[in-house]
Amino acid sequence: MYKPEQQNENKETFLRLLRSVDRKGIENLIDYLETKTDFFTAPASTRYHNNCLGGLLAHTLNVYENFKAQLQLREIDLPEESIILTSLLHDICKCNYYVLEQRNRKVNGKWEQYDVWSNTKAVSPPLPHSYRSIRMIGTFLRLTPSEELCIYYHMGPYGGEDYEYRNLLQKVNTDYPETLLFYIADLSATYLDEVMYE
Ligand SMILES: [Fe+2]
Ligand SMILES: [Fe+2]
Numbered sequence: 001m002y003k004p005e006q007q008n009e010n011k012e013t014f015l016r017l018l019r020s021v022d023r024k025g026i027e028n029l030i031d032y033l034e035t036k037t038d039f040f041t042a043p044a045s046t047r048y049h050n051n052c053l054g055g056l057l058a059h060t061l062n063v064y065e066n067f068k069a070q071l072q073l074r075e076i077d078l079p080e081e082s083i084i085l086t087s088l089l090h091d092i093c094k095c096n097y098y099v100l101e102q103r104n105r106k107v108n109g110k111w112e113q114y115d116v117w118s119n120t121k122a123v124s125p126p127l128p129h130s131y132r133s134i135r136m137i138g139t140f141l142r143l144t145p146s147e148e149l150c151i152y153y154h155m156g157p158y159g160g161e162d163y164e165y166r167n168l169l170q171k172v173n174t175d176y177p178e179t180l181l182f183y184i185a186d187l188s189a190t191y192l193d194e195v196m197y198e
Contacts (some may be wrong), residue, residue, distance in 0.1 A: 001052045001053070001197065002052065002053065002054040002055070002058055002091045004032040004133055006058075006113050007024060007040070007041070007053070007057065008056070009039050010048070010054060010057050010058055010061055011057060014057060014060065014061060014088060015030065015042075017064070017084045017088060018030060018088055019086065019163060020076075020080075020081075020082045021084055021085060022083075023081065023142070024082070024141060024142075025141030025142075026103075026139040026140075028140050029089075029137070029140035029141060032140065033092075033095070036096075037095040037096050038095055038096055039056065039057065039092070039095035040054070040056070040057050041053050041054055041057075041164060042054075042056040042095050042097070042098055043055040043056060043093060043098050043117050044056045044059040044091065044094065044190075044194065045094075045117075045176075046098060046117040046118060046119055047095065048190070048196060049117075049190045049191070049194040049195070049196055050190075050194040050195070051196060051197050052197050056091060056095070058126075058194070059091065059189055059190070059194060060087055060088045060089070060090070060091065061087075061088075062189035062193040063066040063087040063182075063186050063189045064083065064088060064186050065068050065184055065189075066088035066184070066185035066186075066188045066189050066193070067083055067086070067087050067181065067185035068083055069185075070181035070182075070184055070188075071083070071178065071181055073097070074177065074181060076177055076178055076181065078090050078146070078178050082144060082146060082147050082150075082178075083097075084174055085137075085143065085147055085155075086147050086150040086151055086182060087182075088183070089133065089151070090130070090133055090134045090136050090150070090151045090154050090182075091129070091133060092127065092136050092137060093129050093130070093132035093135075093136055097119055098118065098119050099113070099116050099117070099118055099119075099121070099172065100116070100117055101115070101117075101118045102114070102115060102116075103115075110119065128140050128160070130151055130152050130154055130155060130157075130159060131151070131152060132151060133151055134148055134151050136183050137151075140150060144172075146176055146178060148180075149172055149176050150178055150180060150182040151177050151178075152181075153169055153172055153173070153179045153182075153183060154182055154183055154184075154186050154189070155183070156169065156180075156183035157169065
């Protein structure tokens with residue numbers, strides 16, 4: 001769980017990084033996140049990783065750190081702006097998506113209430129989450145082809161099972177190695193930096 005001070009610090013870091021990007025539309029996107037969404041308090045998932053208040057925000061910063069480390073390790077030179085935009089915004093479609101619900105359970109013969117995150121809302125538009133993020137970002141600013149590919153393929157082999165997807169993934173990972181490292185960064189953040197709360 002993230003304490004309020006940690007959440008505030010994460011929000012400051014997130015905004016400082018995003019504001020360091022010199023691209024038209026950044027301020028409008030920040031304004032949208034701050035005034036029209038729950039981005040800064042939302043969980044990253046219902047039960048898989050960082051399913052807690054501020055979990056999504058912390059996840060994006062974890063991906064940022066992991067992506068930078070992966071690129072450094074492989075000596076791949078990617079503009080800092082691209083590292084920031086992809087890491088911080090790849091899961092932007094998860095804002096205004098999760099709701100906290102109360103459920104009942106019996107513990108030692110007694111009923112008690114507990115909170116659980118749920119995503120009962122209809123997905124709109126009904127597209128894979130990586131593509132929904134790209135569409136949302138696209139209403140505010142233009143991504144480069146490499147940034148778009150990093151976000152689109154950030155689920156790696158879990159993003160699709162059909163023959164075409166697998167072939168394209170292989171080609172994209174070869175031609176744009178940052179896409180493979182971004183997938184690894186997202187996976188590392190999820191499994192090595194974040195926990196699942198019962
Ligand atoms: Fe994701
Ligand atoms: Fe993610």
